[in-house]
Amino acid sequence: MSTTTEGQPASTKETIVLEGATVRLAGDSGDGMQLAGTQLTGTSAQVGNDIATFPDFPAEIRAPRGTLAGVSGFQVHFSSQEIFTPGDSLNALIAMNPAALKTNLADLDAGGALIVNEDAFSKKDLEKAGYDINPLDDDSLEGYTLFKVPMTTLTRGAVEGLGLSVKEADRCRNFFAMGLIYWLYGRDTSPTLRFIESKFGGKPDVAEANRKALNAGWNFGETTDAFVSNYQVAPAKLPPGTYKNMMGNQALAWGLVAAAKASDIGLFYGTYPITPASDILHELSRHKNFGVRTVQAEDEIAAMCTVIGAAFAGSMAVTGSSGPGIALKGEAMGLAMILELPMIVINVQRGGPSTGLPTKTEQSDLMQVIFGRNGESPLPVIAPRSPGDCFDVAIEAWRIATRFMTPVVILSDGYIANGSEPWLIPDANTLPKIEVKHPGPPADGEEFMPYARNERLARPWAIPGTEGLMHRVGGLERQDVTGNVSYDPDNHQHMTNIRAQKVENIADDVPLQEVDGPDSGDLLVLSWGGTYGANTTAVKKCQKMGLSVAHTHLRYLNPFPKNLGEILDRYKQVLVPELNMGQLRQLIRARYLKDAIGYNKVQGKPFTVAELVIKIQETIG
Amino acid sequence: MSTQLPVLKAADFGSDQDVRWCPGCGDYSILAQMKKMLPSMGVPREKIVFISGIGCSSRFPYYMNTYGIHSIHGRAPALATGLKSVRPDLMVWVITGDGDGLSIGGNHLMHAIRRNLDINIILFNNRIYGLTKGQYSPTSPLGKVTKSTPMGAIDNPLHPLSIAIGCEASFVARSIDTHIKHLETTLHRAAEHRGTSFVEVYQNCNIFNDGAWEYTKDRQTKAENTIELEHGKPLIFGTNRDKGIRLNGLEPEVVELGKGITEDDLLFHDEKASEPSLAYLLSRMRHEDGFPEPIGVFRAIDKPRYDDELNKQVDAAKAKKGDGDLNALFNSGETWTVS
The missing domain is CATH 3.40.50.920 (Rossmann fold)
Known part of the structure; x- marks a missing residue:
């Protein structure tokens, strides 16, 4: 990686060394807080901190400006120690308007740094947030270290002369806020300068304005008397290797791509857009050169059904959704189960029931994925524990699916899907192979039995195009071994038992549970x-x-x-x-x-x- | 080296399963014509997949010695979409009915057709729910008295071909279960078409809706009540072939030949017209409105196919970025090293 842009020099002010810090950037959903948070994450990772992030945004794309409902936040925890969460409470809060202050203040530590854009505290803005009195003027914020920064004025000043409209100039405010935070925590501005170049390179005036705003924010911290000192967070002692900042949905997508490579078959992803799973589709659709085929189906049911079709045809077939979509897929998941074909169903859980809280996290679909189908319909379910772990879980799901000829459910959630952490980049050559066997044409006189089973009770994965293996599968109960339709009572009991036992057998094939701490x-x-x-x-x-x-x-x-x-x-x-x-x-x-x-x-x-x-x-x- | 493909017969396409449709059901004929037609396509059995939903017609795959999936109600077009997307080398047939395809599966049918995957969809239209024992279907006529509509159906029926044309279908045809030569030819045309072929077959349910299409089948009346479409030919019908369809503005009308009206005054059928309005107009000609109902190929045009386009994108991505390299992917973007 080349460094083409020089970042800011080190601060000349007093530096206080911290073990770690938790910072939240909060503003209107159009204020670019998610982008600012992502940049702060990246640059913190670059200096070698351990990181954990928590984006928190409203379900509305652009709720009415300045209202409480429209507040979007991004929390970053960076530390010199190993950390596992984005932090309980905040050491610093950046509030771009009164609504952001009101909805986030409760999480700020006593004495914590509160940086507000004081230009955004007009009477109208205060009214929208439900403040009768400007909290910057009374003593309600006395318990915090308040920094009133006229960010709008300073940003407009910084980009003056570039010919931007006021609206365009104001869009650079998030970069000003970033610059100030970078100064406060001794972050290097150069990764963000590189980001500006790659993102806005096509619009030189916008790129230049954002650069100027970022530097103006940094310089403001360095020069204003309001900030007497800044902070330093040393690199964490992470295991050696090359890292990147990884979000859960991205890790899931990459894990799927890696699993397809490891089993040497094409990846098919059939899905329907739904929060918070859509980013998996966005990511996978970028990797067609890996032989990835994505289909955005007409609805959730169709998405699951395209996956069944692709699995029957011999692909690594995967769908992703969230609770409401999984509810719609239920019938087709039952078909997938009785067909005994390998596939993966991802549920990135969100707040339920019904439409619930689309952008918020919850773990309330566990029963849904285990039991939420008609009849006795057992499916294996595995859950990632962190953003980076999504990569490993995707590979493990495909390993189980192919070894046991069964759909496997991955139960992720919005918190790890959108959260991020440092990911130790593996060497792709050391990833274990996943062996997938399709039977070839039968010997002369041998009749193919689509529901004959191996020692794990898995049936063969015979795919169309193979001579002599023509067979019909379907949702009606199958006769064991032959796979013919059967209404025989004893066979139904037998097949029900077999399907349950097959899933139980997976326990013989996975690691024993480990305990962290005393044995008793x-x-x-x-x-x-x-x-x-x-x-x-x-x-x-x-x-x-x-x-x-x-x-x-x-x-x-x-x-x-x-x-x-x-x-x-x-x-x-x-x-x-x-x-x-x-x-x-x-x-x-x-x-x-x-x-x-x-x-x-x-x-x-x-x-x-x-x-x-x-x-x-x-x-x- | 050359390999001789075995010559298959109709019987080679039959599976070892007993056919369990009611005796006298129109489905038998469709199965027979399919088995008769397929050998002429020269496609080996292992390269053919039949996919169905739920309903009487959807038992079809069990009776074919090919690959097959008997799926869930209405969803066969979606399964076919996934299958054909990853395996464009396979010949894919979707078998559906008026309830399966137009009611519970209407959305999937619509989207499969608009994507124009290279698949063949055969809709068995018997204007009734047979497997659930006699409720009205989305193609049952207004006023139809059934178990679920003892005072008569009050929802307007759908016309399958009008829907298909509205969904930008590239191939639309109609045939009749008992019109066996015509049915075989129509299935053959559907199989040959590259893109989604949509075929409606008038099919008799002799148990729950016997005689629903009798006006198109009865020897005495069928020549008056149907009109066989032929590309480039005028629309002529009638026992004495003395009637035709003429376009009066945007309205078709039945005219008698002679008395100053010649064939040249009639509507000429153009199945290759890129504009679908004439095909749509033909699909609206109903017996109850005094028209003969057209059978044959309404529309057969060439359009980009989803499965082709999808795989072209994969090829283009590989040509541009090279075959996917995991290590390059993992190390893309901003990274940092801890020593």
Whole structure:
């Protein structure tokens, strides 16, 4: 990577060294806060910090300007230590208008840095946010370190002479805010300068304006008396290697591409746009040179059905959606199950029920993907635990799907889908191969049996074009071995048992569950999916306090790892924190007759470490 | 080296499964004509896939010794879309009915047709729900008394070919189950067409809607009630071939030949017209409005096919960026190294 643009020099002001910091940029949904947050993430990763991010945006693309509903935020936690979450509370908040201040202030630490665009606090803006009195003028913000910065004026000044309209000039404000934050935390501006060049290179005046705004923000921090010192966060001690900042949906998409390569067959992605899964489609559709074929189907049902067609034809067939779409796919997922063909169904969960909270996170589709089909219709379910883990889970899903000839559900969520963390780039040549076998033409006189099974109970994946293997599959119950339609009562029982046993057999093929912490004790925290970071951090804190607590985090939700029951029995109590009303807990209780305790929250927000620590303390008593 | 393709017969396309349609069902004829027609295409059985939804017609794939999927209600066009997208080398048939294709699966039918994948869709139209034992279907006429409409159906029927043409179909045809030569020829034309071929077959359900198409089949009346479309020929019909269709402005009208009206005054059929309005107009000619109902190929034009275009994009991406290299992908964008 070449550095063609020089960033800012080091600050000459006093520098205070921090272990880490959590910063949130908040503004109107048209203010470019997501872009600013992404840039702060990238540049923090570049200096070698461990990072975790949490974008939080409204479902409306452009809610009425200046209103509470239209506030969009991006939170970045960067640290010199290993971190697992985007941070519970904020060390610094940048509020671009009164609405952003109002909706985010509660998360700012006492004494935290509060940087506001004071130009945006006009009477009208204040009214829209529901302020009777300007909070910048009364003493309501006394508990914070308030910096009133006339960002609009300063940005307009910085880009003066470039011939931009006022509206265009104001669009550069997010770069001014970025510049100021970069100064405050000693970030290098050059990655963002490179980004400006690549993104706006075609519009030289816009590129120049953004560059000027960024530098003006940095210079403002350096020159104004308001800021007496800035901060430094040292690089984290991450394992050696080359890293990139990775978002969950991107990691999932790349994992799928890698799995297709590892099994040497073409990837087909049939889907219908839905928040928060659409980015997987966007990413995959860019990689056609990997032989990736994407189809944006007419609806969710069609998307699932295109995947079944492609799987029958011999492709690595994948669909992605979120809860409402998965509900529509249910019938076709049942067909996919009874056809016993390999495919992957991704559910990037969001707040439910119904349309729910499309841009917020939740874990409330666990029961849906395990049980949400008519009849006895077991499907394996696995869940990634972090943005980078999505890569590995995609590959693992395809490994299971092909070894057991079954659709596999990946249960991601909006929090890890849009969140990001440093990803240690693997060497593609060392990724394990996934062996996929299609039977060839039968020997003379041999009759092909499409539902004959191997030792894992998987049937052969015979694909069209193969001479002598013509066969018909369908949603009517199949006779074992021959695959012919069968209404025989005993056969139906037998096939139901076989399909269930096949999924159970997956437990023999996956790693045993591991525990972080003591082998036995007062409490086991059992978690799954995107809450990994918060639970890990909370348990580590409690262990440091001397509490007898261990943590185990499930990737395999159906079937459960073989040793899970035995692990649960080693602790006096089991606590299951979930962003739902207790779905894993119900499964654990039903399966293991263990009286697990729930800690449940459905507020569209991830767990904070602090609330988990309190719950653990309370539970142990 | 040359390989001799085995010459297949109709019987080679039959599977070992017992056919379980009701005796006398029109589906038998469609199955027979399909089996009779396919050998002439010279496509090996393993390169053919039949996909169906749910309904009586959708049992069809079980009776063909090819690859097949008996899927779920209305979704066969969507399965075919995925299959053909990744395997353009296969010959793909979608078998559907008036309920499966136009009611529960209407959306998929519409989108498969507009994408113009190189697939063949055969819609068995018997104007009734047979497998669920006799409810009215989206093609049942107004006032139709069925189990679910004891006082008569009050929703307007759909006309399958009008829908297909509205969806920008590149091939649209109609035939009749008992008109076996015509049916075989029509299936052959559909199979030869590159792009989505949509064929409506008037099919008799002798149990729940017997005689629904009798006016097109009865020896006494069929010449008066149907008109066979032939490309480049005037629209002439009638037992004595003495009637024709003339265009009066935007309205077709039945005229008698002679008395100053010659063949040259009639509407000439042009299945290759790029503009679909005439084909649409033909699809609107209904018996109950006093018109003979056209059979044959309404429209057969060449248009880009989705499966072709999709695979062209893959080829173009490979030509431009080279075969996908995972290490290059992983290391793209901003990266940093920890030593």
